[in-house]
Amino acid sequence: MLKWLQPGFAWGFTAAGGIILLYLLRRRHMPRGVPSTLLWQEVIREQEASHPFQKLKRHILLPIQLLALSALVLALMRPAMVPEKPAEVPTVPPADSQEEPLAWREADTTPVRIAVAGADSVFLETALKLRPSVTVLRTTTEEMASAEADLYVYVPETAAEAESGEDSARAPLVFSRTPGSPLLSWRTPENGEEGSLSLYGRSPLTEQITFRDTAVRTYVIPVGGKTAATVNGDPVIAYTAGEVMLGFDPQDSNLPMKYDFPILIQNILSYLMPETVSALSRETVEEGADPGEEPARAGEEAEQPRELGWIFALVFLGLLTLEYGVSRYVG
Amino acid sequence: MLSDSMISKLQNLTLLMRERASGGAGGARRSRQTGSSSEFSDYREYVPGDDLRRLDWHALARFDKPFLKLFMEEQESAVTVWLDTSASMADKWESAVSAAEAVGYLALGAGDRLQTVALREGTPLVSPWWNGRHSYPRLCSFLESCVPSGETDPVKGMRGVERIPRGMSILITDGYGGTEASLDYLRYRKQECCVIQVLSTFETEPDLNGDWKLRDAENGQETRITADRETLRLYQGALERFLNGTRGACRKREAAYMLLDGRKPFEEDFLKALAGSGMI
Structure with a gap:
């Protein structure tokens, strides 16, 4: 998507009016009667014969100057190609909505059992249940291994612990295909805990997600896997085959209040259980989870707007050279 | 009218005429006929x-045979002054009239018969034939009645x-109308031709600088120029070629040629050019 980083310079186009005005107000030919223009016409023929582009010069300078001005203004406006961000149109209803998404009703019919252990999280469970085929099994961490489920979710006690001041007990929210200890480890951040959640490259977890105005109060840093989102530059959402780790408790952020939350949860389900999603959705997931792709680089390419101003700057310089050449050497 | 000194x-x-006069009344020029002048x-x-x-009595006494002495006949010649009165002559009209x-x-x-023809748009204005210096004021009056205007062929x-009786034709023009065709026609009419080309100061040395829209006095055609040193140099070249063209056309048709340069005082310039042209 083309964006202008400095649209204020568009005022520079008004200078075109100045150039045209100068052309209109330039010195006019004063009339004078002469006995005969016979010899003067011969002079002009001779001039045109020795300078064949004299006429061309008169007519080409104004367009060149206007084009050069346009190129300069466009270069100053810094056009840039930015990756298209998903629109904030809710394809999934908010967590408190009773309405089921039409697409899921039709495509997803395989029954799925999800075991959830740890603190109660209404938002999370609601988001998980958005798929009609999902059945949430409430259990404890100890009994998790014995629970027969397709997916195991460990909800941290972060909010309750934070209130009691035990920071060391902070833990991530883990989605895993296998019960037991998580595949990914984590650590606590060295400085700064509160921050905005931001995307990190393209990942199957953050499809259709913007994380706009989403803040996290406390978090841990997942170690290992691929990064999908960051807070203060620290990875907070990481994923690997069979496991997704959120370095924060959603209840300790405003994420559940956003449309992004149910989408994120459903993306996690789609990533971890691709067999339960439709063919089209799986294709999307597989494309996003390309193992050969370097997440960091992909993220940079996706995030950094590609500035195109240099093209217009080059065009401007070219036109400036052309204008000088025409006025100096042509005719 | 010319000044007294002029x-x-x-x-x-x-005026020098190569051709002998023929068919006119008695005058001061040698004719092709024998007559009663004092010249043997x-x-x-x-x-x-x-x-x-x-009868030459001496020859009769010597050869015992009668011989008759023949003398030259002197006749007047016809001179026609053709004055270009096109609009282009306006800024050198005074010089042209003085030359005429x-x-x-x-x-x-x-002692020649003189006729003046004002070449103008449409029918030319033709004067009566005049003889003798006493007709000079009438010539001046006729010329004063002419006004340069329009486009002339x-x-x-x-x-x-x-x-147009056989004799001399003097064409006074700036030459923009084409001198060659005029000379060809006059020679066809058995005229001994002279061309007096008159140019104004502007034409010989245009005082232009900057952008000008020049309007032709005759046809109103407009020409836009940027008068800089290069343009004026090219103009001088074009003028030189133009004058050489007229001069060459005269030489080719055995016509006398003289140029009146508008930059110089008329009397001095006219007499000098007249002497150089071979007309006197």
Whole structure:
């Protein structure tokens, strides 16, 4: 998507009016009667014969100057190609909505059992249940291994612990295909805990997600896997085959209040259980989870707007050279 | 009218004509016929009926045979002054009229018949024939009645004059109408031709600088120029070629040529050019 980083310079186009005005107000030919223009016409023929582009010069300078001005203004406006961000149109209803998404009703019919252990999280469970085929099994961490489920979710006690001041007990929210200890480890951040959640490259977890105005109060840093989102530059959402780790408790952020939350949860389900999603959705997931792709680089390419101003700057310089050449050497 | 000093200088000059006069009344120019002038021409044998007063008695005494002495016949010649009165002549009109008066005065002073034709748009204005210097004021009046205007085709104008007797034709013009065609037509009418080309100061040395829209005085055609040093240099080149073209056309048709340069005072310039042209 083309964006202008400095649209204020568009005022520079008004200078075109100045150039045209100068052309209109330039010195006019004063009339004078002469006995005969016979010899003067011969002079002009001779001039045109020795300078064949004299006429061309008169007519080409104004367009060149206007084009050069346009190129300069466009270069100053810094056009840039930015990756298209998903629109904030809710394809999934908010967590408190009773309405089921039409697409899921039709495509997803395989029954799925999800075991959830740890603190109660209404938002999370609601988001998980958005798929009609999902059945949430409430259990404890100890009994998790014995629970027969397709997916195991460990909800941290972060909010309750934070209130009691035990920071060391902070833990991530883990989605895993296998019960037991998580595949990914984590650590606590060295400085700064509160921050905005931001995307990190393209990942199957953050499809259709913007994380706009989403803040996290406390978090841990997942170690290992691929990064999908960051807070203060620290990875907070990481994923690997069979496991997704959120370095924060959603209840300790405003994420559940956003449309992004149910989408994120459903993306996690789609990533971890691709067999339960439709063919089209799986294709999307597989494309996003390309193992050969370097997440960091992909993220940079996706995030950094590609500035195109240099093209217009080059065009401007070219036109400036052309204008000088025409006025100096042509005719 | 010419100044007294100019007239006094012209009084001592005579228009030179290569062709002998023929068919005119008595005048001051040699004719092709024998006549009664004092200048001896030839002898021939006496035939009955000849005037006995012209018998050479000395030859009769010596050869015992009668011979008749023949003398040159002197006749007047016809001079036609063709004055270009197109609009382009406006800024050098004074010089052109003065030149016409001067050559007219020379013709009248040589005892020739003089006719002046104003070549203008449409039918030309033709003067009566005049003889003698006393006709000079009438010539001046005629010329004063002419006003330069319009676009002129010289040959078309010349064709409009019914009677052009064999003699001399003096064409006073700036040459923009084309001199070659005029000279060709006059030679066809058995005229000994002279061309007086008159140019104004602007034409010989245009005082232009900057952007100008030049309007042709005759056809109103507009030409846009940027008068800089290069343009003026090219103009001088074009002017030189133009003058050489007219000069060459005259030489090719055995016509005398003189140029009146608008930058110089008329009297001095005219007499100098007249002497150089071979017209006197």
